[in-house]
Amino acid sequence: MPSTASGRLSRFWQKNGAGYMFLLPWLIGFLGLTLGPTLASFYLSFTDYDLLTSPRWSGLKNYEYAFLYDRRLGNAIEVTFTYVLWSVPLKLAVALGLAMVLDRSVRGVSFYRATFYLPSLLGASVAIAVLWRQLFGADGLVNQLLFMVTGIQGPAWVTHPDYALSTLIVLAIWQFGSPMIIFLAGLRQVPQDLYEAASMDGASGWRQFRKITLPLLAPVIFFNLVLQTIEAFKAFTQAYIVSGGTGGPVDSTLFYSLYLYEEAFANFRMGYASALAWLLLVIIAIFTAIAFGTSKYWVYYEDESR
Amino acid sequence: MTIKLNRRAFGGLLGSTIAASALAGHRAFAQSGGNVRLIWWGNPERDKRTNAVVDQYIAATGAKVTPETYAWGDYWQKLATQAAGGNLPDVIQMDYRFIFEYARRGQLAALDEFVGNELELDDFDPNQMESGRVDGKLYGVSMGANSMTHVYNKTMLDKIGFELPDSTKWTADDYVAIGRELKDQLPEGVYFSENMGIQEPRLQTWVRSRGKDLYNADGQLAFDVEDMVDYFEYWKMMQDEGLTPPADLQAQDSGKMEERMHVIGRSLFGFIHSNQLVANQNLMEDEIEIVMIPNAGDQPGQYLKPSMFLSMSENASDKSAAAQLLNYFITNPDANDILLIERGVTGDASIRERILPGLTETEQKIIKYLDLVSTWVGPLPPPPPQNAGEIDRALRPAWESVAFGQVDAKTGATEFYENAKRILERS
CATH class of the missing domain: 3.40.190.10 (Periplasmic binding protein-like II)
Known part of the structure; x- marks a missing residue:
């Protein structure tokens, strides 16, 4: 049969149609709501735009300022990287550990699962951030407990430059729920007979974990890693609320997205903020590319033949 | 700048005798x-x-x-x-x-x-x-109309039995002296004053009492780096002597009324604008009162x-x-x-x-206060330049780097001053 255009199309639909149908809700949202503003922000990143008057073309000036002169941006990048590099591995470790505990047939496991997931449901919300600010404040619950147990009067954790970022990292780790659920699903996929065979051969629990669980879970770990890294780079609400919108003290919680927001909506530099947004996209893309690039050395897919 | 800035008479409206013009249809x-x-x-x-x-x-x-x-x-x-x-x-x-x-x-x-x-x-x-x-x-x-003011916890001060001097005549040095005198009589955990290192309007009264201002009509800085250094050194000294809260406690105030040190009962004095007295009082059990900023100098620091x-x-x-x-x-x-x-x-x-x-x-306290202020008041300053808001926000990290001891007051003040100039140039 000659391969006609319509034939190719119908074969394409046969193969991919269902996939595109599932993608449709997202696709409509992307094309209808996100795409336009995204393209507009790319244009705006080459302009001076203060919201009140029309944008004026300024070429590469915004990017030049970001790369060469903006000291606060350098600080914001450092804060954000510190946050990502600490919070993502720790969060994944906690999520995996709890998933493995819950994977055993404990009584009432669904109750625990729901309970552990709860912080993630509330996690990025304003209410939790407000709660965090109270908990770790000078007269907060954490310091009251600390004083009762040790007699030490703790600092105001959220507003001390040495500790403020750490409290945000703890907040991020506490929201381990969604990677935990994904890990749980992954663990269910690991064939039990592998463990049985391993214990017959006398392999210890730790060895089983390293040689069976980790390799078979690698695709799920990879998925969680990429997702959580992107999330962490975009973190905003926590820092905004916990620092009272200032990124303080002394800019120690000035996340990239918080700085971007401040430039756009407080300093009315919408053009410059657009440039910052595109730089963030590039940074995230580089990290994701590194993850994908190295994945072939450590991620093993079961349907792959090697 | 083409608008008329001779607005000293602005204060006249608050003269206590108000002409009766009862028949306003x-x-x-x-x-x-x-x-x-x-x-x-x-x-x-x-x-x-x-x-x-x-x-x-x-x-x-x-x-x-x-x-x-x-x-x-x-x-x-x-x-x-x-x-x-x-x-x-x-x-x-x-x-x-x-x-x-x-x-x-x-x-x-x-x-x-x-x-x-x-x-x-x-x-x-x-x-x-x-x-x-x-x-x-x-x-x-x-x-x-309103004006800047120092607010204080009257209930607390009355309990100590301290009489404040005439606030049209008191100076920044008097303020420190009173703080030292009261320090040991204040309840546990209460400091004499909120630390006002980050308060831009307080800085403005500071430089205005020296005959300067934050900005001139051309939108340039109208005070000198020495003024800034003095300001930071003053508040650092207050903090070091324990007259204002430690830096991490003070940093909990992100500018919301319910977080202010005097509102949460951690300081005797604080800085507000006169029209905020009612809302402040509604948040507090103790009675509060307002007085003029301790800035008596050659020139009036305040304006209406x-x-x-x-x-x-x-x-x-x-x-x-x-x-x-x-x-x-x-x-x-x-x-x-x-x-x-x-x-x-x-x-x-x-x-x-x-x-x-x-x-x-x-x-009534607000009315009385504005009458008092209008006896010792300067002209309305020219409108602040476009990036004044950004400079106001930049004052917080600058002061905090001094308060947390990352840099000394002189370095912090100089950096802030240079930064403010850069921000003005960037618009």
Whole structure:
């Protein structure tokens, strides 16, 4: 049969149609709501735009300022990287550990699962951030407990430059729920007979974990890693609320997205903020590319033949 | 800068004798079909009063009004976004810091054509009216006058039994001396004063008492780096002596009223604007009182300023209806029975005369305070330059790096000063 255009199309639909149908809700949202503003922000990143008057073309000036002169941006990048590099591995470790505990047939496991997931449901919300600010404040619950147990009067954790970022990292780790659920699903996929065979051969629990669980879970770990890294780079609400919108003290919680927001909506530099947004996209893309690039050395897919 | 800045007379409106102009007629309102959107920044107390006036207006006129309110910090972001979308509300609460910017960029409607028609401003103090003019045209009607102030916990001070000196005459050094005297008599965990290192208006009174200002009419810094160094060294010394809270406790105040040190009971003194006294008092059990900033010098540090304006959007769909709502807030007796002086002391003589006798004790304090201030007050400064808000925000990390001991006061002050100059150049 000659391969006609319509034939190719119908074969394409046969193969991919269902996939595109599932993608449709997202696709409509992307094309209808996100795409336009995204393209507009790319244009705006080459302009001076203060919201009140029309944008004026300024070429590469915004990017030049970001790369060469903006000291606060350098600080914001450092804060954000510190946050990502600490919070993502720790969060994944906690999520995996709890998933493995819950994977055993404990009584009432669904109750625990729901309970552990709860912080993630509330996690990025304003209410939790407000709660965090109270908990770790000078007269907060954490310091009251600390004083009762040790007699030490703790600092105001959220507003001390040495500790403020750490409290945000703890907040991020506490929201381990969604990677935990994904890990749980992954663990269910690991064939039990592998463990049985391993214990017959006398392999210890730790060895089983390293040689069976980790390799078979690698695709799920990879998925969680990429997702959580992107999330962490975009973190905003926590820092905004916990620092009272200032990124303080002394800019120690000035996340990239918080700085971007401040430039756009407080300093009315919408053009410059657009440039910052595109730089963030590039940074995230580089990290994701590194993850994908190295994945072939450590991620093993079961349907792959090697 | 073409506007007239000789506004010393602005204080005159608060002279305690108010000419009686009792016969102020108020016209009935024309019906209008259009929906008028009203936006303001505020606090729970202001929201309650403003919403009550909106309800009253709707009941009285049958007009439609959609109110919208935000906290100060979110307000300007919201407003700029709406301006960018061509979607500004019709009647807008405006600040002296921003009215020039919005007016000159064609976002606000000149109100002159409504004066004498929808806007009945015959009784309105001409000096206070002048403060709402940009390039000769009226872009906002002042909702009241206020001034900076030191607030203190009167209950606490009375318990100690300490008598404050005449606040028109006290100096920054007196303030320290009093702090040292009171330090050991204050309850556990209470500090003499909030640390005002990050308070831009406090810095302004500091440099003004030295005959300078934050900005000149050309939008350049109008004080010297030495002034800045003195300012940071002063507050660092206060912190080091334990007269103000340690840096991490002070940093918990992100600018919200309910986080201020004197409101949460951790300091005797604090810095506010006079019209905020009512809202502050509502948050506290102890009685508070306001006095002048301890800045007696060659020149007065303080000035009387329009607390806020009501302006109209250039894109208002029904400008006549918007002007009527604006007028209701400024001149209607029933409305002002509710609003009272929460937004500052009104410039409308007949309204002022009507509401003064019925004011609460707390509100009377504000009137008395503004009378006191008007005896030792400088002219209204020129409007701040475009990036003044950014410099105000940059003061916080600069001061905090000094407060947390990352740099010494001199370095921190010099860096801030250079940074402020860079920010001004960047606009």
